[in-house]
Structure formats: C-alpha cells, structure tokens
Amino acid sequence: MPHDHGHAHMDPASGDRRVALAIWANMLLTVAQIIGGVLSGSLALIADAIHNFSDMASLVIAYGARRIARRPADSAMTFGYGRIEMVAALINYTTLILIGVYLVYEGGMRLIDPPQVAGWTVVILGGVALAVDTLTAGLTWSMQKGSANIRALFLHNLSDALASLAVVGGGALILLYDWRLVDPLVTLAIAGYILFLSIREIGGPIRMLMLGSPPGFDAHAVLDAVRATPGVESVHHAHFWQMQEHAASLDTHVVIDNDAWPRQQQIKEEIKHMLGAQFDIHHSTLELERADDAHSGAALFGRDGGCGH
Structure with missing residues (x-):
C-alpha cells in the first residue's frame, strides 16, 4: 500500500499551538544568548544565537505552511x-x-587549531539550549509521523537537541581534562549525523514536487488490477502522483472491449471503487476509449509526443 494511515491525527489548532509555543521558546533562547554574548564578550554565544535564529525561522516556515495548506482550492x-x-x-x-x-x-578548521573554550560557559548555556531544543522536539514528535513538513522540523530540533547534549558532554570533558580536541570532534560527529538524516529524508519532498509516484507504490499492480476488471482490454498513458502527502492520484486511459462499451459507466464506477478499496486511490481520472478507436502503440506511462489522446 502506498500510505501508512497509522499516523496520529491531531486537531489542526492544537498542532498550530504546539508549533507557536516552539517558536516563542526558540525566540527567547535566541534573545538570551545574544544578551549573554554581548555582556560576556563571547562571539561563540552570538554565533550560536544566530544558529538558533535559523531554527526559529524553520519553525515559522513550517507554521506558515501548515496554515496555508488548509486553504480550499x-x-x-x-x-x-x-x-x-x-x-x-x-x-x-x-x-x-x-x-x-x-x-x-x-570542525575541520578547529581540528587544525583547537581554540581555548570556556568550559563552564559551554556547559551552562548548552544545558539551557538542550532544555529548549528537547521541549521543541517533544512538541513536534507526535505531529511528525504524518507530515513531511513537521518531520523536517522535528529533525531540525532533534539534531539541535543532540548537538546541545554533545556540547554539554564536551564542555564537561574540557573542564575535567582540558581536552580541547573534543569540541571539533563533537562538531564533526553532529555534522555527520545532520547530513545523514537530511540527505536520507530530502528525497521524499523532491519526489512529490517532481510528480513522482507515491513511495512504496506498485504502479504495475494497480494497472494489472484495472486490466482485470471485466470489460477492460488494456490501459495506457498512466500517471500516478500525489496531490497532497497522503493522497495518491491516478490519471489513465482505459480501453473498453467493443462488446462492453454500452456498460462503460458501470465499468468506470467498478474501477474507481476497486482503486479506493484496494489501493487507497480516491482521486482518479479515467478516460475511456472504445477498442476500435483506441490509440495504437501508446506508452504505458506518461504521454506520447504529439498524442492527442
């Protein structure tokens, strides 16, 4: 089946409140880090504040997208x-x-020349950031199971929480052993994890925006089931895509036997019912062709150049 409908359904307003709360939490953390950086003269704190500002921007983008997505056609x-x-x-x-x-x-530059790091400052502010990032990740955890938009946001916050945890651990090692290499090593480990998750997940949105078939979808099995409908001779010019993340769609030409042509409306209804019941396809556009007038040599998927059918 193309979709997993086991994801949690949450009232849209409740979801919006969670994302809004996460925005405010990250905004307060950003302001606190900027003030702390200015008062302490720490450029590292100000740089981390800029990073948290990017997190807040990702939250705002996700929040705005949620609201816009609910607009009617x-x-x-x-x-x-x-x-x-x-x-x-x-x-x-x-x-x-x-x-x-x-x-x-x-991280590579710091491996070459490890800087002096204020261990206590790292531990304390890393702990505060860990609390905020954990809160944000927790707010979006249950929502991300059914939304690529929120899943990207969740991974953003999860990576930040893991980074903050690693930073706290690194600060502790610096305090205990003055091991300055721990900071760039932790940075490289976090970077590798972020890149692994992002590259693995980014294909889904790209595939959908490119009008690709739903992931895990057996297009041939669907078309075989259409062909197996009594009265259907063949299919061609099939297009599978997703109008939304959990809404598979099919557009195809269906060739009807000459003898079955008087039952064309009944055949169409049977196909649509089968598509919904067996494959969870509830949006389909079926163009029916009589066998005698059907396009010959048509491609199974996509369209032929210059084809009028």
Whole structure:
C-alpha cells in the first residue's frame, strides 16, 4: 500500500499551538544568548544565537505552511494548497544540509587549531539550549509521523537537541581534562549525523514536487488490477502522483472491449471503487476509449509526443 494511515491525527489548532509555543521558546533562547554574548564578550554565544535564529525561522516556515495548506482550492490553485508543506520541508532540509556542511568546515578548521573554550560557559548555556531544543522536539514528535513538513522540523530540533547534549558532554570533558580536541570532534560527529538524516529524508519532498509516484507504490499492480476488471482490454498513458502527502492520484486511459462499451459507466464506477478499496486511490481520472478507436502503440506511462489522446 502506498500510505501508512497509522499516523496520529491531531486537531489542526492544537498542532498550530504546539508549533507557536516552539517558536516563542526558540525566540527567547535566541534573545538570551545574544544578551549573554554581548555582556560576556563571547562571539561563540552570538554565533550560536544566530544558529538558533535559523531554527526559529524553520519553525515559522513550517507554521506558515501548515496554515496555508488548509486553504480550499480556488481558481489560482485548482489542486489546493497542500503541497506548500512539501516546499517548506524542502527548504528546511536544504538548510539542514547547509548547516551540516558548514559544521564540517568549522570542525575541520578547529581540528587544525583547537581554540581555548570556556568550559563552564559551554556547559551552562548548552544545558539551557538542550532544555529548549528537547521541549521543541517533544512538541513536534507526535505531529511528525504524518507530515513531511513537521518531520523536517522535528529533525531540525532533534539534531539541535543532540548537538546541545554533545556540547554539554564536551564542555564537561574540557573542564575535567582540558581536552580541547573534543569540541571539533563533537562538531564533526553532529555534522555527520545532520547530513545523514537530511540527505536520507530530502528525497521524499523532491519526489512529490517532481510528480513522482507515491513511495512504496506498485504502479504495475494497480494497472494489472484495472486490466482485470471485466470489460477492460488494456490501459495506457498512466500517471500516478500525489496531490497532497497522503493522497495518491491516478490519471489513465482505459480501453473498453467493443462488446462492453454500452456498460462503460458501470465499468468506470467498478474501477474507481476497486482503486479506493484496494489501493487507497480516491482521486482518479479515467478516460475511456472504445477498442476500435483506441490509440495504437501508446506508452504505458506518461504521454506520447504529439498524442492527442
């Protein structure tokens, strides 16, 4: 089956409140780190504040996408606005990859020349950031199971929480053993984890925006089931895609036997019922062709160049 409907369903307003709370928490952390950096003269704190500001931006993007996605279809967007969440997910995964690449560069430079690190400052502020990042990840954990948009956001916050945990551990090692190499090593480990998660997950939004078939979807099995419908001779020009993340769609031409042509409406209804019951496809456009007038040599998937059918 193309979709997993076991994901948790949450009232949209409740989900919006969770994301809004996460935005406020990250905003307060950003302000606190900027103030702390200015008062202590720590450029590292200000740099981390900028990183947390990027987290807040990802939250704002995800929140805005959630709200826009619920708009009904109109003349400008006849398929609706649901795919805006895929755009938001793509933006957030891309920023994660950029952050990961930057951290690899920064960690490599610090391996060459490990800087002096204030252990207590790292531990205390890392602990505060860990609390906020854990709160944010917790708020979005149950929501991410059914949304690529929120999943990208969750991974953003999870990576931050793990980074904060690693930073606290690194600060402790610096305090105990004055091992300055721990800071760049932890940075490189975090960067590798961020890049692994982001590269693994970014394919989903790209596939959907490219109008790819739903992941895990056996297109041939669906078309075989259509062909097996009594009265159907063949199919061609099939298109599978997702209008929204959990809404598979099919557009195909169905060739009807000459003898069965008087039952064409009944055959169409049988196919649509079968698609919904067996494959969870509830949006299908079926163009029926009589066998005598059917397009010959048509491609099974996509369209032929210049084909009028």
